[in-house]
Amino acid sequence: MPPQLVCFDCDSTLSAIEGIDELARLRGPDVFAQVERMTREAMDGGIALEEIFARRLELIRPHQDELRHIGELYVRHIEPEATDTLSRLRAEGWTPVIVSGGFRQAIFPLARHLGIERVEAVDIFFHDDGTYHNFGRDCPTARARGKNAVIAALKAELHPARTVMVGDGASDMETSPDVDLFVGFGRYAMREKVKTGAGAFILRLGELPSLLQPAYFAGIHSASPTH
Numbered sequence: 001m002p003p004q005l006v007c008f009d010c011d012s013t014l015s016a017i018e019g020i021d022e023l024a025r026l027r028g029p030d031v032f033a034q035v036e037r038m039t040r041e042a043m044d045g046g047i048a049l050e051e052i053f054a055r056r057l058e059l060i061r062p063h064q065d066e067l068r069h070i071g072e073l074y075v076r077h078i079e080p081e082a083t084d085t086l087s088r089l090r091a092e093g094w095t096p097v098i099v100s101g102g103f104r105q106a107i108f109p110l111a112r113h114l115g116i117e118r119v120e121a122v123d124i125f126f127h128d129d130g131t132y133h134n135f136g137r138d139c140p141t142a143r144a145r146g147k148n149a150v151i152a153a154l155k156a157e158l159h160p161a162r163t164v165m166v167g168d169g170a171s172d173m174e175t176s177p178d179v180d181l182f183v184g185f186g187r188y189a190m191r192e193k194v195k196t197g198a199g200a201f202i203l204r205l206g207e208l209p210s211l212l213q214p215a216y217f218a219g220i221h222s223a224s225p226t227h
């Protein structure tokens with residue numbers, strides 16, 4: 001049977017934190033304020049992601065140990081219904097994937113915790129002593145519409161019967177034309193644009209299993225114009 005894919009954003013969706021903001025916080029209030037502003041503008045859709053991606057990392061230059069620390073924070077601040085929701089979705093034939101503009105090594109512990117095997121995110125490269133070297137400039141999610149590119153590649157590879165994206169930000173909602181349903185998530189960050197533009201909008205991950213029922217998708221299709 002073809003899989004049904006449910007793609008999750010990570011920051012402010014599977015976990016309450018924004019990894020990049022937590023990294024910036026380690027550099028003091030000035031860097032934090034700058035990075036937070038850039039992140040917010042990107043998530044609200046005001047500026048293109050690739051414009052700020054390199055700039056944020058050059059400001060922070062995270063050490064390998066600091067990325068590990070962010071990994072612990074993701075798990076500590078996990079969305080309280082995430083674990084239960086994922087086991088219910090799996091039981092109903094959904095395969096979860098993380099599609100994130102965050103950093104792959106920091107997200108792995110949360111993915112492992114949730115039993116999610118596939119993480120599409122941005123690699124960070126370190127020198128041998130653990131200091132920052134570079135980021136994966138060819139990782140799609142470091143660019144605008146990168147989540148669309150990842151979803152297109154997943155669909156070409158896995159031929160899913162259905163694809164759903166769940167997330168809080170503009171880059172998540174951008175995937176709408178490429179998925180069967182985009183579910184906006186407002187537990188940690190409530191964005192008016194996402195709330196009004198999403199196919200569905202939820203405040204707890206626990207609302208997902210009852211939403212992602214075959215009848216719901218049948219309804220979507222019967223509601224669309226036939227000519």
Ligand SMILES: [Mg+2]
Binds near residue numbers: 011169
């Ligand atoms: Mg997010």
